[in-house]
Amino acid sequence: MNPGKFTFNSFLTGHNIRISPEVKHSCLEGLKIMRKSRDQMHDDRHVLGILKNLGKFMDESREINWSKINYELLLLSICWHDVWKSGRVLNSGHKALYHQFYEGLGSMRVFGKLTKYHSLDKKLVRKVKYSIRKHSMFQFLPTRNTETKILKDLDRLEEWSIPRLRWALGAISDWHTMSPRLVNVGKFYFEHWMLPRHTKKNYFQWTTGRINFKKPAYSREVRRLLHEFARKNFNLLPRPSLSIERQTIYPESEE
Ligand SMILES: [Fe+2]
Ligand SMILES: [Fe+2]
Secondary structure, eight states: OTTTEEEEHHHHTTTTOEEEEHHHHHHHHHHHHHTTSTOOOOOOOOHHHHHHHHHHHHHOOSSOOGGGHHHHHHHHHHTTTTTTHHTTOOOOOOHHHHHHHHHHHHHHHHHHHHHTTTOOHHHHHHHHHHHHHTSSOOOOOOOOOHHHHHHHHHHHHHHTHHHHHHHHHHTTTGGGGSSSHHHHHHHHHIIIIIIIIIITTOOOHHHHHHHHHHHHHHHHHHHHHHHHHHHHHHHOOOOOOOOOOOOOOSSSOOO
């Protein structure tokens, strides 16, 4: 195994986390599904990105008493939270809202169905289902446990990853021909949700600090991409393809 490669196992050993063989097996099953994802924004790289940030969070912050965390709950929730999205391609603006609304429930159901064969503790399964359901965007009741709050914060932080944005676009053979309505939905989401909410309304200070750090570069990248999209579509200039190789892990540093 490549010694520098970040994997689920290297995360566990690097942070001295012990989980039962059944939970580990189930986490790896979730990752396997994510690896075959049809949605490049929500694949195994996204899950590994969350785990990488979780490692940083644990190393850098004392906001949480890490010895009290239920890692079986947290890791299962991280590995399975986007399995529903992994089976779908978002190709129209109409679907975007539905995806954001339904994804938590959808992934919760997939998890429930597939983990029947993983001999997991029933109470744990119930808790993971709750976490997965709660991670999606529109929630009206407060979030109950710390593990779910960690998942939500780290999932938000991942949205500010420039490599993730680039490889998602790079996976579309000619992203400039994307539906302008979908591009507008993305723009609206960035301006009216990510910018005002993600930079303030996180559960943990550490997340807010990381997002504020990433915000300038990410905003510049979004502006550049929107400009490029408008230029290609409205001036009908030649369209160079944005070719970005699929990587199995995040680059060591994206800042
Ligand atoms: Fe999600
Ligand atoms: Fe996610």
